[in-house]
Amino acid sequence: MANASQWLTVAEEALRAAVMLRRAEQRRSSCNRSYYSAHAAAHAVLRHFGQVYSNVRESRFNHRDLPIKLWGRLGTLSGGQMPLFKRKMYVDWLNACRTYRLRSDYSPATLVDSQASDEALHAARQLLELARRTMS
């Protein structure tokens, strides 16, 4: 079963790929990698706190559960609760990455412009920084 630091490694690698793809103007693929970076970073946070996987068979959290579990866990951090608005920001960034990823992967007629892929990258970076800070 993967530990938090292994999930963090996945998140970092996916973000590096997202940046490279963005530079190569592969904006859809960049959004895909941004989402999976954010996805892995959220896993890292949850696993750091020993959260049990919602999908035990596949040793991961389901896409649908992930923002909710993150929301719940950030509300119970040791050393005091994270402010509500900040918890919500992380959930919104994760959800935004997912939305861009769905449109990038499943809606070929949808334009995914530079700003969209930059927004997905920005959101993924926030999740990655959260994971790093949480685990430091």
Added chain:
Amino acid sequence: MISQNPDPKASLVAAVHSLAGSETVRRFAITFDTALIDQELGLWSVPVASGITNGNARDLMNAITSIQEQLEKSTTLPVMVVLDPGLD
């Protein structure tokens, strides 16, 4: 975003209905599945779909964000508008 509402789901469903004819909802052919509105750990999920599969992804993202903000403002609940929840 701390709700004192005695029936938050009813309040959220009413807020969704009030958005039904809005410009944003019509422009992106947004449909809400109010039967699937649910909360877990205090976070309310509002599933939506868009009938528009072309256009700009960022415009759709802005529309979803705007809908979410309006729902949060009118209900004071923490809301996550989820596009195509069954698609992953």
